[in-house]
Amino acid sequence: MADFNTFLWVAFPWLAIAAFVIGMIWRWRTDQFGWTTHSTQIYESTLLRLSSPLFHYGMLFVIIGHVMGLAIPKSWTRAVGISDGVYHLIATYPGVIAGIATVLGLVGLLYRRIVNRSVFLATSTSDKVMYLFLGAAILSGFIATVSLQLFGGPHGYDYRETISPWLRELLIFQARPELMADVPWQFKVHVLAGFTILAVWPFTRLVHAFSAPVGYTTRPYVVYRSRDTRTGPVKEHVAWEPIRSHTGELDERKETPSRGA
Incomplete structure (x- = not known):
């Protein structure tokens, strides 16, 4: 059992991170022309205009919440005068709102791909795999937040005592798998789903999340000839x-x- 826990909370996360880093480098060096969203807006735009902003803005706030909750130690928030109860309110309710927006956006995008035949035919195998793992990561996180943080008592589950230090120690190669022993299963599933989507990230259209239009401000002007x-x-x-x-x-x-x- 100890070996299995070591694999889940030490080996598997490290392998996922390695797959992400090596895969991103490989994808950039070998497939820059495929480094796109593979947009299907040409086939259908109404549902896309509604679902895509919900999903992307929701995910943006979800990621910000994850970074704040996992990277900032409890001692830091206490040092600036933020009590555990106040932190719980700040983290939970905006997180639930962002989670609802993300789930609704994802459901809309999936419905669009399944119902619209043109969009469905343009969906590749890697897209289907991506949606499967992405949906598992998002839904498991939403379920964990609602069941444990929103309806799990006045202070919810204090993941800053277990998951947060486990992850920080893991990233500096001082793994402490024992910290994950008593974590509720909802959060365990979410953590494993999160590292799984991280591992498959470079091999899907999700790479477009790292495509920032850095060169836009320095590109040459586009000159148009007048038809007057x-x-x-x-x-x-x-x-x-x-x-x-x-x-x-x-x-x-x-x-x-x-x-x-």
Whole structure:
């Protein structure tokens, strides 16, 4: 049992992180043209306009909440005068709202891909795998937050005593798997699902999350030629000249000799 726990809370996270780092480097060096979202907006845009902002903005706040909760030790928040009860309120209710937005956005995106035939046919195998693992990570986190933090008592489950130090120690190669022994199963499932999506990240369209338009501000200007006729003579291309019928002209030529006779 000890070996299995060591694999779950030491080996597997390290392997997932290694797969993420090596995979991202490999993907960038070998498939820069595929480093896109593979947008399907051309096939359907109404549901996409509704679901995509919900999902992306919800995920943004979810990630910010994760970083704050996992990276900032409890001693730091106490040092600045934030009690555990106040921290719980600050973390839980905005987190639930962000989670609802993320889940609704994900459901809308999945519904769009399943119902719209054109979008469904444009969905690759890697997309299906990505949605499976992404859905597992999001839903497990939402279930854990609602069941343990929102309805789990006045202070919820204090993950800053177990999960947060476990992760920080893991990232500096001083693993302490014993910290995860008494963590509720909801959070355990969420942690494993999170590292799984991290491992498959480089091999899916999720790589576009690291595509920032850094060069946009320094790119050359795009010069457009004016079509205003006042700026100069307009030259029509011969390929677009209308086709005229010469039947009337030929008829006139046939009639002219008879008149002279």
